[in-house]
Every structure is written in structure tokens, then in C-alpha cells.
Amino acid sequence: MRLPPGFNLVSLEKVDSTNSEARRRAEMGASAGTIVQALEQTRGRGSRGRQWTSPKGNLYFSIILNPNCSISKCLEFTFITSVAMCDALAAKVSPMTEVSVKWPNDVLINRRKVSGILLESANNPNGLLKWLIVGIGLNVVSFPKNTEYPATSLEFEGTMDSVRDNTLELFLRHFKRWIDVWENEGFSSIRQEWLSRAIGLGQQVRVKISENQYEGKFIDLGSDGSLILEIASGETVSVLTGDVFPLDVT
Numbered sequence: 001m002r003l004p005p006g007f008n009l010v011s012l013e014k015v016d017s018t019n020s021e022a023r024r025r026a027e028m029g030a031s032a033g034t035i036v037q038a039l040e041q042t043r044g045r046g047s048r049g050r051q052w053t054s055p056k057g058n059l060y061f062s063i064i065l066n067p068n069c070s071i072s073k074c075l076e077f078t079f080i081t082s083v084a085m086c087d088a089l090a091a092k093v094s095p096m097t098e099v100s101v102k103w104p105n106d107v108l109i110n111r112r113k114v115s116g117i118l119l120e121s122a123n124n125p126n127g128l129l130k131w132l133i134v135g136i137g138l139n140v141v142s143f144p145k146n147t148e149y150p151a152t153s154l155e156f157e158g159t160m161d162s163v164r165d166n167t168l169e170l171f172l173r174h175f176k177r178w179i180d181v182w183e184n185e186g187f188s189s190i191r192q193e194w195l196s197r198a199i200g201l202g203q204q205v206r207v208k209i210s211e212n213q214y215e216g217k218f219i220d221l222g223s224d225g226s227l228i229l230e231i232a233s234g235e236t237v238s239v240l241t242g243d244v245f246p247l248d249v250t
């Protein structure tokens with residue numbers, strides 16, 4: 001595999017979680033650009049405390065970064081990452097296959113979740129990031145069947161060229177490109193790119209936050225990465241976390 005400059009790969013057979021291993025290595029001084037990849041995870045972690053089932057055959061990796069920014073801005077990496085993964089997958093599927101993003105951290109093929117992103121960070125006493133871990137799971141050959149939002153895999157969607165190594169390299173090239181855009185132009189450009197790939201924009205969505213549910217029209221992505229909804233009263237509300245379920249079928 002030919003990694004883009006600035007990245008180095010640590011390949012493991014099996015680990016508890018590549019995010020946990022990347023954290024341990026970051027704490028031990030591993031440099032930014034280190035990627036921890038494993039063929040299998042025994043305690044893969046998803047967002048909001050969920051489990052990420054991680055059998056052999058799919059792609060699991062975590063990238064250590066050290067962007068020179070505050071902890072509040074690191075959320076922007078969710079959107080950089082999902083746009084990059086969206087572009088990498090779009091290059092692998094047929095032109096008739098829809099690849100999109102769903103707020104806040106999902107990448108979809110034909111409206112089913114194929115990839116998820118888990119960000120973890122630690123900061124220095126000065127408020128700047130000490131390290132940022134961008135963890136990514138991509139369903140290559142299998143996917144969980146019992147999820148509230150439907151999942152899929154590259155193989156299920158007929159993406160025959162589902163070679164893991166090639167996808168990682170492709171992703172990293174797009175990732176680096178979008179980080180450059182973020183550094184040069186700021187989050188506003190990433191926000192526009194993410195919106196152009198988002199499902200549910202302009203449509204009614206349901207947002208689940210723990211036990212609570214809200215419905216409204218998804219009208220925008222805030223400059224802080226929040227989901228902006230117009231609710232029945234006509235008011236605008238900004239949501240910072242939750243799971244989104246589009247209600248309209250287009």
C-alpha cells in the first residue's frame with residue numbers, strides 16, 4: 001500500500017479497539033499521522049456508548065492527529081472525515097449508486113449506513129488539543145442486521161472491488177485533501193461540501209436524543225456542526241447530538 005506522505009501504518013491482527021490502542025500510543029508519544037488498523041476488534045466502540053461489532057473482513061482503523069486547534073473545533077473533523085469517506089466510496093461504486101452522509105457521523109450507500117466515525121480527544125492545559133483520534137469503521141463484507149437505522153456493506157451493495165487496502169489508501173488521499181481545504185479555507189468550505197452530500201436536507205427528520213424525540217425540517221448545518229431544524233412552531237432549534245431518521249422518502 002502506498003500511503004500519502006505524513007501517514008504511517010501500524011497493522012494489528014486483533015485489538016480491543018483501534019481507538020483505545022491509538023489513545024494508548026498517543027499518550028506514549030506516537031506522532032500525528034500514525035494509523036492503527038486491526039483485522040478484528042474485540043471491544044469496538046461506536047458513538048454514544050454503543051458497541052461496534054467488529055468481525056474479520058471489515059475495515060477498522062484510527063488515525064492520531066494533532067491539529068493546532070481548540071477542542072471545540074475538533075468536532076469539525078467529523079465532517080472532514082465523512083466527506084473524505086464519501087468521496088473515497090463514490091470512486092468505488094457505479095455511477096447509479098448513491099453515496100451520501102447523514103448527520104452527524106455516518107456515511108451511507110443507497111441510504112444504508114456503511115461507515116461510522118468516532119472522534120476522541122484530549123486537551124492540553126492551554127485549551128489546545130493534545131491529540132485527536134479519528135476512528136473509522138467501514139463495513140466491507142458484513143454488517144449488523146439488528147440496528148435501528150439500516151446498515152449495509154460494500155459487498156452487499158455490489159461493490160466488487162472491495163479490497164480493504166485500496167480503500168484505506170483512497171480514503172487517506174481524500175482525507176488529506178480535505179484537511180488542506182479546512183486549513184486553507186476554514187470550516188465553511190467543509191460545511192458546504194458536507195451539505196451537498198447530505199441526505200434529508202430540506203426534509204422532515206426525527207432526531208432521537210436518549211429517550212427524547214424531536215421532529216422538524218432539517219434546514220442547515222450550523223457553523224459549529226450542529227443540526228439546525230425548523231420545528232412546527234416555525235422556530236429554529238440547533239441540535240448538538242443525537243441520531244437522525246429522515247421521515248420523507250424521495
Ligand code: BTN
Pocket residue numbers: 016017018019020041043044045046047048050052059060061062105106115116117118135136137138
Ligand atoms: C458509530 O457509531 O457510527 C461510530 C463507529 C466507529 C467505529 C470505529 S471502528 C475503528 C474505531 N475503533 C473503535 O473502537 N471504534 C472506531
